[in-house]
Amino acid sequence: MIVMAEGAAVVGMNSGQEGKMSYANNSSFQKAIASATKQARQEMAAALYRSKGRPASMAIANLGCATGPNALLTVTDAVEAVLAECQQSNGSNSNAVELQVFLNDLPGNDFNAVFRLLPTSPLAATGRCLVSAWPGSFYGRIFPEASLDYVVSSSSLHFLSSPPPLYHDNHQLNRGRIYISSGSPEVVLDTYAAQFHADFSAFLRCRSPEMRPGGLLLATFVARRTSCPTAHDCYIWDLLADALMDMAAAGLVDEEQVHAFNAPYYSPSPDDLLRAIDNEGSFSVRTMRLFEITRRHLIITSSNKVDQQEMEEELLPRQLAIETACTIRAVVEPMMRNHFGWADMDALFSRYCLRLEAYYLDKDTRNKDDITNVFLVLEKKQHHNCY
Amino acid sequence: MIVMAEGAAVVGMNSGQEGKMSYANNSSFQKAIASATKQARQEMAAALYRSKGRPASMAIANLGCATGPNALLTVTDAVEAVLAECQQSNGSNSNAVELQVFLNDLPGNDFNAVFRLLPTSPLAATGRCLVSAWPGSFYGRIFPEASLDYVVSSSSLHFLSSPPPLYHDNHQLNRGRIYISSGSPEVVLDTYAAQFHADFSAFLRCRSPEMRPGGLLLATFVARRTSCPTAHDCYIWDLLADALMDMAAAGLVDEEQVHAFNAPYYSPSPDDLLRAIDNEGSFSVRTMRLFEITRRHLIITSSNKVDQQEMEEELLPRQLAIETACTIRAVVEPMMRNHFGWADMDALFSRYCLRLEAYYLDKDTRNKDDITNVFLVLEKKQHHNCY
Numbered sequence: 189m190i191v192m193a194e195g196a197a198v199v200g201m202n203s204g205q206e207g208k209m210s211y212a213n214n215s216s217f218q219k220a221i222a223s224a225t226k227q228a229r230q231e232m233a234a235a236l237y238r239s240k241g242r243p244a245s246m247a248i249a250n251l252g253c254a255t256g257p258n259a260l261l262t263v264t265d266a267v268e269a270v271l272a273e274c275q276q277s278n279g280s281n282s283n284a285v286e287l288q289v290f291l292n293d294l295p296g297n298d299f300n301a302v303f304r305l306l307p308t309s310p311l312a313a314t315g316r317c318l319v320s321a322w323p324g325s326f327y328g329r330i331f332p333e334a335s336l337d338y339v340v341s342s343s344s345l346h347f348l349s350s351p352p353p354l355y356h357d358n359h360q361l362n363r364g365r366i367y368i369s370s371g372s373p374e375v376v377l378d379t380y381a382a383q384f385h386a387d388f389s390a391f392l393r394c395r396s397p398e399m400r401p402g403g404l405l406l407a408t409f410v411a412r413r414t415s416c417p418t419a420h421d422c423y424i425w426d427l428l429a430d431a432l433m434d435m436a437a438a439g440l441v442d443e444e445q446v447h448a449f450n451a452p453y454y455s456p457s458p459d460d461l462l463r464a465i466d467n468e469g470s471f472s473v474r475t476m477r478l479f480e481i482t483r484r485h486l487i488i489t490s491s492n493k494v495d496q497q498e499m500e501e502e503l504l505p506r507q508l509a510i511e512t513a514c515t516i517r518a519v520v521e522p523m524m525r526n527h528f529g530w531a532d533m534d535a536l537f538s539r540y541c542l543r544l545e546a547y548y549l550d551k552d553t554r555n556k557d558d559i560t561n562v563f564l565v566l567e568k569k570q571h572h573n574c575y
Numbered sequence: 576m577i578v579m580a581e582g583a584a585v586v587g588m589n590s591g592q593e594g595k596m597s598y599a600n601n602s603s604f605q606k607a608i609a610s611a612t613k614q615a616r617q618e619m620a621a622a623l624y625r626s627k628g629r630p631a632s633m634a635i636a637n638l639g640c641a642t643g644p645n646a647l648l649t650v651t652d653a654v655e656a657v658l659a660e661c662q663q664s665n666g667s668n669s670n671a672v673e674l675q676v677f678l679n680d681l682p683g684n685d686f687n688a689v690f691r692l693l694p695t696s697p698l699a700a701t702g703r704c705l706v707s708a709w710p711g712s713f714y715g716r717i718f719p720e721a722s723l724d725y726v727v728s729s730s731s732l733h734f735l736s737s738p739p740p741l742y743h744d745n746h747q748l749n750r751g752r753i754y755i756s757s758g759s760p761e762v763v764l765d766t767y768a769a770q771f772h773a774d775f776s777a778f779l780r781c782r783s784p785e786m787r788p789g790g791l792l793l794a795t796f797v798a799r800r801t802s803c804p805t806a807h808d809c810y811i812w813d814l815l816a817d818a819l820m821d822m823a824a825a826g827l828v829d830e831e832q833v834h835a836f837n838a839p840y841y842s843p844s845p846d847d848l849l850r851a852i853d854n855e856g857s858f859s860v861r862t863m864r865l866f867e868i869t870r871r872h873l874i875i876t877s878s879n880k881v882d883q884q885e886m887e888e889e890l891l892p893r894q895l896a897i898e899t900a901c902t903i904r905a906v907v908e909p910m911m912r913n914h915f916g917w918a919d920m921d922a923l924f925s926r927y928c929l930r931l932e933a934y935y936l937d938k939d940t941r942n943k944d945d946i947t948n949v950f951l952v953l954e955k956k957q958h959h960n961c962y
Contacts, residue, residue, distance in 0.1 A: 245719060288719050290707070295690040303682040303710045318719055320677070322707045323690045332632060332675050332705055 200522040201254050203298045212256025212301065214518035217511070218343040219258055221408055221481050222265075225563045228475070229262065229406055230269035232565065233338055236404055237270045237285070242277060246270060246337045249290040251326045252344025255298040257305070262340040263289050264310050271314055287317045292330055295323040325349065327390045331398040338404050339395065345388070345409040348452040352383040360447040364433055367425035367451045368417055377417070384454040385464050392468040392566075399568040405471065410455040411562035413478055417455070420556065423547060424516060425451055431539040440535060441528060449527050451520070461564060475565035480558040483511055505548035508557050513541040587909040588641050590685050599643025599688065601905035604898070605730040606645055608795055608868050612950045615862070616649065616793055617656035619952065620725055623791055624657045624672070629664060633657060633724045636677035638713045639731025642685040644692070649727040650676050651697050658701055674704045679717055682710040712736065714777045718785040725791050726782065732775070732796040735839040739770040747834040751820055754812035754838045755804055764804070771841040772851050779855040779953075786955040792858065797842040798949035800865055804842070807943065810934060811903060812838055818926040827922060828915060836914050838907070848951065862952035867945040870898055892935035895944050900928040 201211030237246060248266045253259040267287050274285050289311060291302065299321045311317040324330045326341075327349045354361045354376060362376050369376075395405060412421045419426075429446070436443035458476060465471055487500070487507045500507075517537050524533065548555050588598030624633060635653045640646040654674050661672050676698060678689065686708045698704040711717045713728075714736045741748045741763060749763050756763075782792060799808045806813075816833070823830035845863060852858055874887070874894045904924050911920065935942050 286719065295693050297690075298687060299690060299708065300685060300687045303684075303686060303708075306682050306710060318709070318717065319711075320707045320709045321686065321690075322705070323693060324706075330705065332673065 200294065200296055202518045202521050203255070209514070209517055209521065210256070211254060211518040212298075214514045215254070215256050215258050216486065217481075217483055217515045218254075219261065220483065220486060221561055222258065222261055222342050224479060224481060224561070225406070225408055226265055228563065228565075229340065230265055232404055232406065232474075233266040233269040234273040236338055236402075237273050239402065240337070242274065243285065245286040245288060247288040247290060247335055249292060249322075249331065249336050249339045251292045251330075251339060251341040252347075253291040253293050253297075253302065254344075255293075255301045258342070259291060259302045260305060260309055260311060262342050263291070266338055266340065267311060267314060267317060271316060284316050287314070289317050289319045290331065290336070291319065291321045292326060293321075293323065294325055297323070299323070327387055327394065329394050329398070333397055334400050336395075336399045336403055339399065339406065341405075341407040341409070343409060345391065345407050346411075346453055346455055348383050348454055349387045349390070350383075351450040351452045352379045354379055354450050355448070360444075362450055363447045364429060365426070366429045366432065366446070366449050367422060367453060369422050369426050369429070370417065370419040380454050381456075381460060384456055384460060385467075388456070388461070388464040389468050392465065392471060396468070396470040396568070401568055401570045403568040404474070405564075405566040405568070407564045407566075408561055409564075410453075411461075411478060411560055412455045412457050413560060415457050415459055420553065420558075421455060421560070423553070424512070424559075425453075427543040427547060428516065428520070428540055430543055431536055434539050435536055441530075445528060449524075452523065455560070456562075458562070461562065465566065470569055471566035472569055473564070474567050475563060477563045478560055479563065480560055482558045483508065484555060484557065487511065504555050505545050508548045508555060509541050509545035512544050512557060513537050516540070587681065587683055589905045589908050590642070596901070596904055596908065597643070598641060598905040601901045602641070602643050602645050603873065604868075604870055604902045605641075606648065607870065607873060608948055609645065609648055609729050611866060611868060611948070612793070612795055613652055615950070615952075616727065617652055619791055619793065619861075620653040620656040621660040623725055623789075624660050626789065627724070629661065630672065632673040632675060634675040634677060634722055636679060636709075636718065636723050636726045638679045638717075638726060638728040639734075640678040640680050640684075640689065641731075642680075642688045645729070646678060646689045647692060647696055647698060649729050650678070653725055653727065654698060654701060654704060658703060671703050674701070676704050676706045677718065677723070678706065678708045679713060680708075680710065681712055684710065686710070714774055714781065716781050716785070720784055721787050723782075723786045723790055726786065726793065728792075728794040728796070730796060732778065732794050733798075733840055733842055735770050735841055736774045736777070737770075738837040738839045739766045741766055741837050742835070747831075749837055750834045751816060752813070753816045753819065753833070753836050754809060754840060756809050756813050756816070757804065757806040767841050768843075768847060771843055771847060772854075775843070775848070775851040776855050779851065779858060783855070783857040783955065788955055788957045790955040791861070792951075792953040792955070794951045794953075795948055796951075797840075798848075798865060798947055799842050799844050800947060802844050802846055807940065807945075808842060808947070810940070811899070811946075812840075814930040814934060815903065815907070815927055817930055818923055821926050822923055828917075832915060836911075839910065842947070843949075845949070848949065852953065857956055858953035859956055860951070861954050862950060864950045865947055866950065867947055869945045870895065871942060871944065874898065891942050892932050895935045895942060896928050896932035899931050899944060900924050903927070 202209055248263050250263045267289065270285060270287060278284065306312055306319060311319060322330050362372060365372055368380055399405065432441065432446045435441040436446050461476065465473060484504065487504060517533065521533050547553050548557065589596050635650050637646070637650045654676065657672060657674060665671065693699055693706060698706060709717050749759060752759055755767055786792065819828060819833045822828040823833050848863065852860060871891065874891060904920065908920050934940050935944065
């Protein structure tokens, strides 16, 4: 997922050229998040196909598809669910539905890498999919009028269209931090929340004419449970800010540049979401479910040897720190490079990794890598007032 | 434009990584070919918009868009013509049409490079275009049912889906040649013509359900005037075959590999085209115009100094040879690399360039680089028999 600010991309995943640090090779956590909602997404895809009277074609979109294997994951889930439903009723595949699969991300996304996966993908194997890519920011119009039935967006909507305007009279308002922190001044939370409200409202306003009545929008992204963020809601960015300030103290980066950097990111509360949805007016909420996701079980194998379990337990904080640092690096490196202009991020991310390890070793936050996500399902109303 | 043979790409332009030899930097001839039909294409786009009753949206596709600046050229022409027509009737842009622009080429095409041109392209400047890419071979289905109004294809349809099967009992039938030659056995012409007939028929059969009734298909590609090709119809490939045989004589390539290579290319006669169109049945011919294109005027400047004119005249054969070799190299290098497996094509193309220069110096073919193209405009019939 890449987000534009006044024409310039400010959020983009690391491309395939970054190799070991590429998003394609560091997106297993995003895959785990998608897996958590797979069954619900598939049931809703099948139910939508039924409720539309088993139409001859259905259009499925992925907004902020990014690159690598995840780009096709959630649309493949939907396609498989619809085809299974179709086959169940037809008895054979002969009159199967035609599925239009629309992929979206910014023009700078690595779509080539996604297209090269297509010929050998499960989508191609169905023989029923027409796949296309629609480059552009999803905070603007992307698709033709009334062209979409089922829209998924995974780990994308927490990215803002641009960093919030946190300066006043040439003075940076979020000094030493790069996101909301539990100790940050009220203006920081308010400015972030206002930016999210504007962006998420624009997102809904642009999708509204693109979606057919009764169509579903299924989005999963980072969120929080409370209006006032907890310290753990902010630790990912707090520790990265600490690592940046370490770099400044060591003379490796200009401290003013750290003060001036604010991540174009926001993890909304349920209230934030409901306010924007209500304000826009053309969608009703079918599901809003918060859930926690951790990579602990991805790291700990299901070994039944007690020795191995103990060893893994011992190594877990370090493993969690390494994996988290890689995930965050693949996502934030392009935006940091844009702001700080460094060619090599190793110095920053090795500091970050040490701080993450300390966090996972601390008795109060021992191995606590849980991230809250929201699974939000909106239905396009049959009729709604014009905005 | 890239064409697949049983899942493997056999025709693809040189990508941006080839730098000086890339298609993006060696496609000015293809641009000149497109320019020759610009006015007619624009008039037909405007007329189609009028005849459809000035609809709220129109879908414009480019089949075999390739990469580099040409990818957006012909769709931009169409968009500008429709918007001019729209503005003329509306007086203002306020109720302007929404234009859906569909780009197609094989999954291996460099779509990233095309997408990166978009934000600063004339298409984006209109504020009326939704652009998407649809990867896949145009000899198969690409687009949804009845989704297209105006389809262009430029310098692509002379590429076959695969090389024609020119072997019999383990014996190569087109020895020492890589395409039809004026001296080649009848079976070579027949096999090439049959392959073209099957491919072009498949192309029309796949477009038929995708195009709306009354929709236009405007294609420009290499063709010939007579059923039996002339020597000049074949010289581009004849001289490349000669260069390959030189390489074989010098021990730089296995002669059997030359015998086994046949270009997946065919320049049809009007009869070839009419037979396939008639056979498929759902399109009527609006225009079939043959025209010659040369790069002589691209090389000779409009200088009015007699000295300079004479010098340019003197240098012309060499210049034509260099430019032609570059154009052909950008197009055929990937398919030759696929067959011959060389990393470096310099040895082949320097030999080719010398042979081209000799051709352009010969008194019978002095500076004769003219290539015949066909400008074919087909209209999707309102009703047609099912196939």
